[in-house]
Amino acid sequence: MSGTGSDSAIGGGTGPRWSVIIxxxxxxxFLPVPVRSAMAQQGTSLRLILVDNRSDxxxxxxxxxxxxxxxxxxxxxLREDTPGQNHALARGFASVTTPFVAFWDADTTYPPHYLAEAERLLASGRHAVAQAIDVYADPLSAAGRRRRVRMRLTQLLLSRQGHTGSFGQCFPTPALRAAGGPLSPGWPYVLYDHELIQRVLKHGTATGSRDLWCLPSPRRSANAHVRWTLAERILYHVTPFALKDWFxxxxxxxxxxxxxxxxxxLRQRDW
Structure with a gap:
């Protein structure tokens, strides 16, 4: 590889299908985990976009x-000096030229078939997003299989809302562009990933499968200071899609x- 400093493109490859933004x-x-996941992807091609959000x-x-x-x-x-994950995602998205784009988190493991499965789901052109299932056990264990089945049923029953954070969101690039991209000037708050899904679903439907899964870090459970209340979450689920903008x-x-x-x-951490 070659290249020095930030904002430099390195490596080879022609016409990748995916841009993976981390x-x-x-x-x-933690960063070696998703980087190695990108290196191990099979069945498609990708460009890896790493966006430093003022690390030291x-x-x-x-x-x-x-x-x-x-x-x-x-x-x-790339480097984005404005604090906030959605600002960093927007910086990365501005450089995307591939047909598909996936958002990954810096502490999450993705199986080698992840992008190929997402591409299979999105290839028809009907869907605006494929949402992965977050699994916190061996995906092939009984607990992991139950989680994947339960979450897939949830995706089907509540098909017009978000069921995963930005770490598990995969898009056809045109749909994400039509929705305005990762950054919404009208939403400077946490849970921007759910607000993004609301915008994207105006341009197509959501899809998923039991085989589109990833393994987030257990430390995610320590983010109590950025969560919505139980009442707010229930209202989100029962609000019809036509009223989600109001919500x-x-x-x-x-x-x-x-x-x-x-x-x-999101930059205040308990670990």
Whole structure:
């Protein structure tokens, strides 16, 4: 590989099918996990876009060291100085030229078939998003299989809403562009991933499968300071899709504003 500094594209490859955007903030201890997942993808092609959101722990150097073992993988290094994961995702999305784009988290493991399965689901052109299932056990164990079956049934029953965070969202690029991309000026709050799904579903339907899964870090359970209340979550599920704009921008947004549930809270960590 070649290239120096941020905002440089390195590596080879022609016409990749996917852009995988990984935003990160001080993830030196975790970033090798999704980077290695990208290196192991099978059945399709990808460009890896790494977006540094003002890290000061040497995360980029760690990623470069891991990627030295994959000299033919096309990699783009970017930097976004505005704090907030959705700002970093928007920075990465601005450089996307591939037919499909996936958002990955810097602490999540993705199986080698992940992108190929997402591409199979999105290839018909009917769907605007494929949502992965987050599994917190061996996906082939009894507990893992139950989780995958239960969440797939939930996706089918509640098909017009979000069921995964940005770590498990896969899009046809035109649909994501039509929705305005990852960053919404009208939503500076946490749970931007659900607000994004609301916008994207205006341009197509959602899909998924029991085989589209990933393994987030267990530390995700420590994010109690950025969650909505049980009542807010229930209302989200029962609000019809036609009223979801009201739910986000007239109901939930003002409540989050009063509680200062803004993007910066995601940078406050319990680990």
């Amino acid at each position: 935003p990160y903030f001080n993830e030196a201890a 722990d040497g995360s980029e150097a760690v990623a470069r060291a891991v990627l030295a073992a994959a000299p033919t993988l096309e990699v783009v290094y 986000f921008y007239r109901f939930l947004g003002p409540r989050f504003e009063r509680r200062r549930m803004v993007q910066a809270n």
